[in-house]
Amino acid sequence: MTAPLPTLLPIPPGTVNLADYERHAQARMDANAWAYFSGGAGDEITLRANASAWQQIELAPRVLRPLAHGNTQLQLLGQRLAHPLLAAPMAFQCLAQESGEIGMAYACAAMGAGLVVSTQASQPLDAIAASYLQDAAHGPLWFQLYLQHDRAFNIDLLRRAEAAGYQALVVTVDAPTSGVRDRERRAPFKLPAGIGAINMTGLPAAEPVRLTPADSPLFDDLLRHAPTWDDIAWLRSQTALPILLKGITHPLDAKQAVGLGANGIICSNHGGRTLDTMPATARLLPGVVAAVGGAVPVLVDGGIRRGTDVFKALALGASAVLVGRPLVYGLATAGAAGVAHVIRLLRDELEAAMALTGCRSMSDIGPELLAGDWQR
Known part of the structure; x- marks a missing residue:
């Protein structure tokens, strides 16, 4: 059963880009929610670098190429997409706005954007799926899985996702600990009553x-159950769904993932939320793409704030991109309408970037359209 369509909220006048949505969202969220969604790890060096790295890549446009009948369509894991934008998995979206993941689902489906639902969603995974899949324009629906210490529970969660209609699993591999x-520590962050990982x-x-006093609460307790490559091999044996590994940044890990049967890789540093001083994903992406050698699609997230950022990611070899915080900011600002507007802004900007660099289709976008050292 689908959830009721969330009430549409007005988009503030003069909202024309994703930075506007970030400002509006900060004004609407309480300090607790803002710390959770906007913050990063440590000194937030990686958080800032993710966005600035895309900005530093320069474009080298071509001119006088035929552009009529261009489009942003692509194939990904056997499915036709209207454009290369997917919503990244983000926990506890009801913190941002009461419609939460249901509002996100309705908006993404209406705009043809892929949706990756978090294990730590604040609404039931089957209700989110039903809300998304009821729209014929929907894109791919994937379930993000944090492997837990109990394999029986993992199997139950997997079967629930399969039954609800999720079409792939996204296994986050870069966060054995927070x-x-x-x-968040200064806030201090806590989940309000009524919001949790349902x-x-x-x-x-x-x-x-x-x-004992000599033991580490982290290594000797929490990380006893941290997932390993053996768990990925086990999961591969449990489902026919495609599996993508999210959080791959090292070329050797990319090769190992392909060898274990991963169907895709998401180059991600967790939005700068786990290990600070990691390189930006724009700088990590080319190495991962080269290591995979076209065997599986590579997606990327982190710091996407403009359609030109999407274009640059595709030029560096990504098949598609995931967008995180800007969609939550859209949700906090204007509910599902805000999410839809954020997606529309990015798609419009991508189309403009394509036209102004002489690209009529996704296959026209390549490294020769990047200036300087970014060319391969």
Whole structure:
């Protein structure tokens, strides 16, 4: 059963880009939610670098090429997409606005954007799926999986996702523990009553461990159950769904992922939320693409704020991009209408970038349209 269509909220006059939405969202969120969604790890060096790295890449446009009947369509994992934009998995979206993941789903489906739903969604995964899939214009629907210590629970979550109609699994591999997030610690961040990881209900508690003063609560307790490559191989044996690994940034890991049967890779530094001083994903992407060698699609997230950023990611070899914080800012500002507008802005800007660089289709976008050292 689909959830009721969320009430559409007005978009503030003069809202013309994603930076406008960020300002509006900050004014609407309380300090608790703002710290959670906007903050990064440590000194937030990687958080800032993600956006600035795209800005530093310069374009080398071509002219007088035929442009009539151009489009942003592409094929991804056997599915036709209207454009290369997907919503990244983001937890607890009801913190941003009461329609939460349901509002996100309606907006993404209406705009033909792919949707990746977080394990830590604040609404039921089947209700989110039903809201998304009821629109014939929808794109790909994927479920992001944080592997838990209990394999029976993982199987149950997987079967629920399969039954609800999710078409691929996105396994986040770069967060065996949370990053050191100063903004959240200063807030201090806590989930309000009534908001939580509802799809995690029923997870058995891990067997307690007795620590000595010489033991580390992190390494000797929490990380006893951190996923490994063996868990990825096990998951591959449990489902026919395509599996994408999110958080791959090292070329050797990219090669190992392909060798284990991953169907796709998402080059991601977790939006700068885990390990600070990592390079921006714009700088990591070319190495991952080269390591994969076209065996599977490579997607990228982190710092996408303009259609030109999307264009540059595609020119560097990405098949598509995931967008995170800007969609939450759209949700906080104007609910589903804000999310839809953010997607429309990015698509319009991408189309303009394509036209102004002489590209009529996704296949026309390549590294020769990037200036200087970014050319390959």
